[in-house]
Amino acid sequence: VERAVTLVQGWTVLCAEEDVDEGEVIRVVVDPFPPIAVYNVEGEFYATQDRCTHAEASLADGGVDGRIIECPFHGGCFDIITGRATARPAKKPLQTYDVRVADGHVLARERGPE
Amino acid sequence: VTRRRIVIVGAGQAGLETAIVLRESGYIGPLTLVGAEPHLPYERPPLSKKVLAHDAEATPLEADWDDLQLDVRLGCRALALGDGALATTDGDLAFDGLVIATGSAPRELPGTAGRANVHTLRTIDDALALRAAMVPGARVVVVGAGWIGAEVATAAVHRGCSVTVLETAATPFAAALPPEVGTRTTSWFERGAIDLRLGARVVAIGDGTVELEGGESLSADCVVVGIGVRPETHWLRDSGLALDAAGRILVDASLHTGLPGVVAVGDCAAWESRRYGRRLHVEHWDNAQRAPAVAALTLLGRPAVYDPVPYFWSEAFDRMIQFAGHGEPTDTLVFREDPEADAWAACWMRDDRLMAVLAVDRTRDVSQARRLIADESPLDAQLAADASVPLKKAVLAAR
Numbered sequence: 328v329e330r331a332v333t334l335v336q337g338w339t340v341l342c343a344e345e346d347v348d349e350g351e352v353i354r355v356v357v358d359p360f361p362p363i364a365v366y367n368v369e370g371e372f373y374a375t376q377d378r379c380t381h382a383e384a385s386l387a388d389g390g391v392d393g394r395i396i397e398c399p400f401h402g403g404c405f406d407i408i409t410g411r412a413t414a415r416p417a418k419k420p421l422q423t424y425d426v427r428v429a430d431g432h433v434l435a436r437e438r439g440p441e
Numbered sequence: 442v443t444r445r446r447i448v449i450v451g452a453g454q455a456g457l458e459t460a461i462v463l464r465e466s467g468y469i470g471p472l473t474l475v476g477a478e479p480h481l482p483y484e485r486p487p488l489s490k491k492v493l494a495h496d497a498e499a500t501p502l503e504a505d506w507d508d509l510q511l512d513v514r515l516g517c518r519a520l521a522l523g524d525g526a527l528a529t530t531d532g533d534l535a536f537d538g539l540v541i542a543t544g545s546a547p548r549e550l551p552g553t554a555g556r557a558n559v560h561t562l563r564t565i566d567d568a569l570a571l572r573a574a575m576v577p578g579a580r581v582v583v584v585g586a587g588w589i590g591a592e593v594a595t596a597a598v599h600r601g602c603s604v605t606v607l608e609t610a611a612t613p614f615a616a617a618l619p620p621e622v623g624t625r626t627t628s629w630f631e632r633g634a635i636d637l638r639l640g641a642r643v644v645a646i647g648d649g650t651v652e653l654e655g656g657e658s659l660s661a662d663c664v665v666v667g668i669g670v671r672p673e674t675h676w677l678r679d680s681g682l683a684l685d686a687a688g689r690i691l692v693d694a695s696l697h698t699g700l701p702g703v704v705a706v707g708d709c710a711a712w713e714s715r716r717y718g719r720r721l722h723v724e725h726w727d728n729a730q731r732a733p734a735v736a737a738l739t740l741l742g743r744p745a746v747y748d749p750v751p752y753f754w755s756e757a758f759d760r761m762i763q764f765a766g767h768g769e770p771t772d773t774l775v776f777r778e779d780p781e782a783d784a785w786a787a788c789w790m791r792d793d794r795l796m797a798v799l800a801v802d803r804t805r806d807v808s809q810a811r812r813l814i815a816d817e818s819p820l821d822a823q824l825a826a827d828a829s830v831p832l833k834k835a836v837l838a839a840r
Contacts, residue, residue, distance in 0.1 A: 388804035390812055399763075399808040400754060402727065415458070416730060418503055 338434040354387035380419035451542030452476025455707030459733035473512040488568040494596035522680035545670035545708035574663040577601030582661040586613035589667035591757035607641040629758040672709040695739040706732040725753035763807040766797030777828040793819040809833040
């Protein structure tokens, strides 16, 4: 999916809501972000960096189990919501993004300082 | 015994991972990690990939060494297993619990030991020696069209070598894949500018030549032998441990050997697989990564069962090749083809059950298959044969 539409100031459209079924993940490439994995966890949308922090896999090719994404190459796991690594060999957390839904679209922006 | 001492013999992926899990599981007693190589634990998968093809250096395994509090003995080789003591080249190490994670070693061609132009690939030192020999224009002959052979051949072509791969079987990857699947890979060699010789048997290796059965002689500056592995268990011969015919340590579903307080993990162990109803052995990274969690708990006296869907991957010919599960020759093969992407997957089906999958540049198929196999989900074989349908959408409705 390739999109680069900015509807709301500071937020970038990643995809349409209907692009990501519940329990699924897709890979989205939009400026100005590196590839992003967009998840639908029980109707809520989340976004993390798509590239696994352990090796070179695209997490969107992996399996979603609840709020956990499992890397398709080496089986490392991450918490989709926090980005935290939950199973080795994954160790470093994923970059996560602020996500909101507007007019049927999933939007993201860089996560500000906590 | 209030003060237990655990010794882990083998400082590869499985050995270090067992140490990490033991500490995570609350074991605070003395813990010794014995490694035959002079290096701290490192990743082996890159050795036949990035290290060989792209000048990468060794990748040390990540660990919080300060927290682990390990007594690490490098360059130390196990010699024998006695009653509560491991004999090593550094002397005897007494233990209450022992983890055997000595892995495997490449099989060699008879009569080639010690020849400078004949390489095998297991350690970082092997990889660096081989890389140094792979100079542009070098004539590299790879013996064995298996995963290591394919990755080495890919790297050698990348480095500008002229590459021949010799295989005794009629199809590549014959030890792992049935002929119908293996034959689909012959074009990879051709397109990769690799001269693949099937049904080719080496009778002798000279200085600069490889002699084949039938009289042909190939020029070779460098010979790489990739004909499988043997478990590193020769030191256990008189230990009383039960070994199979190949020398693998027989362990139960909890990875326990027949000896009290002794567990075995990784390449060197053959475990009782409940899932497949037979003994399995897997000489791949995933097994070395996952089995330690079970071995550590078993050693600490907690219940644990190792019952994975086996998995491995290979990167060769610019392709991501992934395999999950365990198939039998009697299974029916169903192919998923995406000619446009030059990607495909083979599914091993037994009635309506998916037993195994080989995926070529179809990572999603493998992610989904691993779960479908684990859940024993029944599949519609016709839907499974349609590459445009996600594999998990081929699941039959509950009956």
